[in-house]
Amino acid sequence: MTTFSMELSRALESDCARDMEPLMKAKSDDDFNGLLSVIAGKDVTPSTKVKALFALGRWGKKEAVATIRKHVTSLDELGKVSALDALGRLHSTESLETVLQLTSDASPQVRKFAVIALSRFKSAKATKQLKVMEAEDDENYVRLTARRYIVRAAGEGK
Numbered sequence: 001m002t003t004f005s006m007e008l009s010r011a012l013e014s015d016c017a018r019d020m021e022p023l024m025k026a027k028s029d030d031d032f033n034g035l036l037s038v039i040a041g042k043d044v045t046p047s048t049k050v051k052a053l054f055a056l057g058r059w060g061k062k063e064a065v066a067t068i069r070k071h072v073t074s075l076d077e078l079g080k081v082s083a084l085d086a087l088g089r090l091h092s093t094e095s096l097e098t099v100l101q102l103t104s105d106a107s108p109q110v111r112k113f114a115v116i117a118l119s120r121f122k123s124a125k126a127t128k129q130l131k132v133m134e135a136e137d138d139e140n141y142v143r144l145t146a147r148r149y150i151v152r153a154a155g156e157g158k
Helices: 006-013 017-026 029-040 046-059 064-074 077-090 093-102 108-118 124-136 140-156
Strands: none
Touching: 006 017, 006 029, 006 046, 017 046, 029 046, 029 064, 046 064, 046 077, 064 077, 064 093, 077 093, 077 108, 093 108, 093 124, 108 124, 108 140, 124 140
């Protein structure tokens, strides 16, 4: 079992996002590596992985993308939603590829959050997929979410 700093342990045990603040202020390499080990862990609860993904997305280090990508398919629905949030915030070419893959997930909630993640990428590939989802997704609320972000992006371009 991996030993974590007091800040990381407290943040992972808490149900309050505010308990992530000391961790995010310190941004130690040991805590970053600890968060990566949580994502890769086999005996880690899904809720703990969600908390680690939350922190990694806000950490801002693109080095997290490879670990998130490697383990995203083993995550439950909430884990995938959290991974999409993190990947959207880290917006690298590699994270975009994973977000694009999750746009065809069986879960409409995952697809909705894939739309939100896509909206954070300023690329033709992301915009094209948003338009495909607006036109073709099986769920009305996913199509409407895609439409909202397409309209928002068009307004920002003026």
